[in-house]
Amino acid sequence: xxxxxxxxxxxxxxxxxxxxDTGEELRLEQVGxxxxxxxxxxxxxxxxxxxxxxxxxxxxxxxxxxxxxxxxWRRNAPREFPIAYGGLRFxxxxxxxxxxxxxxxxxxxxxxxxxTLRRLARHGRPRVLNLFAYTGGSTLAASQAGAAVVxxxxxxxxxxxxxxxxxxxxxxxxxxxxxxxxALKFVRREGRRxxxxxxxxxxxxxxxxxxxxxxxxxxxxxxxxxxxCAQILDDGPAFVLLSCHTPGFxxxxxxxxxxxxxxxxxxxxxxxxxxxxxxxxxxxxSGAYARWVxxxxxxxxxxx
Numbered sequence: 484x485x486x487x488x489x490x491x492x493x494x495x496x497x498x499x500x501x502x503x504d505t506g507e508e509l510r511l512e513q514v515g516x517x518x519x520x521x522x523x524x525x526x527x528x529x530x531x532x533x534x535x536x537x538x539x540x541x542x543x544x545x546x547x548x549x550x551x552x553x554x555x556w557r558r559n560a561p562r563e564f565p566i567a568y569g570g571l572r573f574x575x576x577x578x579x580x581x582x583x584x585x586x587x588x589x590x591x592x593x594x595x596x597x598x599t600l601r602r603l604a605r606h607g608r609p610r611v612l613n614l615f616a617y618t619g620g621s622t623l624a625a626s627q628a629g630a631a632v633v634x635x636x637x638x639x640x641x642x643x644x645x646x647x648x649x650x651x652x653x654x655x656x657x658x659x660x661x662x663x664x665x666a667l668k669f670v671r672r673e674g675r676r677x678x679x680x681x682x683x684x685x686x687x688x689x690x691x692x693x694x695x696x697x698x699x700x701x702x703x704x705x706x707x708x709x710x711x712c713a714q715i716l717d718d719g720p721a722f723v724l725l726s727c728h729t730p731g732f733x734x735x736x737x738x739x740x741x742x743x744x745x746x747x748x749x750x751x752x753x754x755x756x757x758x759x760x761x762x763x764x765x766x767x768x769s770g771a772y773a774r775w776v777x778x779x780x781x782x783x784x785x786x787x
Contacts, residue, residue: 497515497565497566497567497572498514498515498516498564498566498567499515499566499567499568500512500513500514500515500566500568500585500587501513501762502587502759502760502761502762502767503518503532503536503761503762504530504531504532504536504537504761504762504763505523505526505528505530505761505765505767506526506528506529506530506531507526507527507529507530508522508523508524508525508526508527509521509522509523509526509530510522510523510526510761510767511530511532511536511537511540514566514575514583514585515564515565515566515575516560516561516564517541517542517560517561517577518539518540518541519540519541519542519543519544519577520537520540520542520543520544521544521581522544522546522581523767525767525768525769526767528765531761531763531765540557541556541557541558541560542554542555542556542557542558542560542577543555543557544577544581546581550580551579551580552579552580552581553579554577554579554581562576562577563575563576563577565651566585568585568587568590569587569589569590569593569594569620569624570593570594570597570624570627571593571620571623571624571627571648571652572648572651572652573585573618573620573648573651574618574644574647574648574651576644584617584618584644584648585618585620586617586620586769587759587769588757588758588759588769588770589620589621589686589726589757591757592621592724592726592757592772593620593621593623593624594624595724595774596621596624596625596628596682596684596724597624597625597627597628598628599628599682599722599776600625600628600629600630600682601628601629603630603681603682603720604628604629604630608629608630608631608658609629609630609631609681609682610630610631610632610633610679610680610681610682610717611625611630611631611632611633611680611681611682611683611684612632612633612635612670612673612680612682612683612684612712612715613625613632613633613634613635613684613685614635614666614669614670614683614684614685614686614687614708614712615635615636615637615666615685615686615687615688615691616634616635616636616642616645616684616686617636617641617645617686618641618644618645618648619634619644619645619646619648619649621684621686621724622634622645622649622659623648623649623652623654625682625684626649626654626657626658626659627652627654630681630682631658631659632657632658632659632660633659633660633662633680634659634660634661634662635662635663635664635666635669636662636663637663637664637665637666637691637692637693637694637697638663638694639663639694642661642662642663645661646661663694664693664694665693665694665695665697665699666685666687666693666699666708667697667699667704667707667708667711668693668697670708670711670712670714670715671711673715674711674714674715678715679715679716679717679718680715680716680717680721681717681719681720681721681722682721682722682723682724683712683715683716683722683723683724684723684724685708685712685723685724685725685726686725686726686727686728687699687701687704687705687708687727688701688728688729689701689728689729701727701729701732705740706740706743706744709723709725709740709741709744709745710744712744713744713745713746716745716777720777720778721776721777722774722775722776722777723741723745723774723775724772724773724774724775725737725740725741725772725773725774725775726757726770726771726772726773727770727771727772728769728770732771733771734754734755734756734771734772734773735754736771737754737771737772737773738752738754738773740773741773741775742775745775745777747777748777749775749776749777750776750777750778751776752773752774752775752776753773753774753776754771754772754773754774755771755772756768756769756770756771756772757769757770757771757772
């Protein structure tokens with residue numbers, strides 16, 4: 484694949500992701516060659532598919548009360564493989580935490596990023612900062628749209644995973660900086676350096692640790708982080724895309740946080756639930772998002 488080629492979910496050499504059914508706090512998924520059962524705590528309704536369909540699962544994830552968990556394998560099947568989803572390709576790996584390296588609920592945000600950044604790219608290459616970037620879905624979408632991206636995560640292993648995904652998408656030579664650091668420390672350092680970004684993307688965890696043991700608790704640390712992000716946001720057209728999977732952090736909550744953190748008036752703030760629909764069309768709530776969009780040009784009142 485050349486660097487100018489872009490993968491699509493129609494690429495027949497790759498499997499894809501499908502949500503087959505949900506219910507009883509579980510979800511049944513087809514992930515490439517694997518049929519999996521994982522937690523879906525919002526799915527408190529009855530299942531729709533017959534029990535025999537669920538019994539066909541290759542593996543079931545069991546969550547531990549102490550964090551993490553384990554996979555119960557029912558058949559000999561691959562543990563790692565590439566798939567295509569949302570216009571991107573990902574290396575899927577099944578982790579003890581039940582993660583796959585893919586968050587299907589973010590596909591709408593990836594499409595929004597591409598559309599927004601292609602408009603900004605008409606006036607030069609936009610700079611985007613992706614915090615808590617994990618395996619890089621937003622980084623890849625932004626890079627596809629012509630942005631120069633700084634990809635930051637506290638875990639070196641997942642940053643390397645994201646770099647593998649970039650190569651898989653033909654983006655290995657695109658302008659992406661790969662950073663292993665604590666999010667707040669890095670953003671404050673960028674502010675002191677005078678660096679500015681046209682776009683900031685962040686999907687903070689409920690709880691996390693930085694590379695040197697720094698603790699992030701969303702209820703304590705999200706507001707200072709958003710305020711620091713506002714200081715490195717470009718004065719011209721710019722955006723902040725905030726998403727979250729923490730219970731209680733609703734779309735309205737995220738919108739209010741962005742409105743309070745960014746001192747200049749936005750052109751608009753968009754909020755909503757992140758959803759994945761199963762094959763019957765029933766949506767599974769999978770977090771919330773808010774998008775702060777500014778057309779630029781702070782007034783003297785905004786600066787005071």
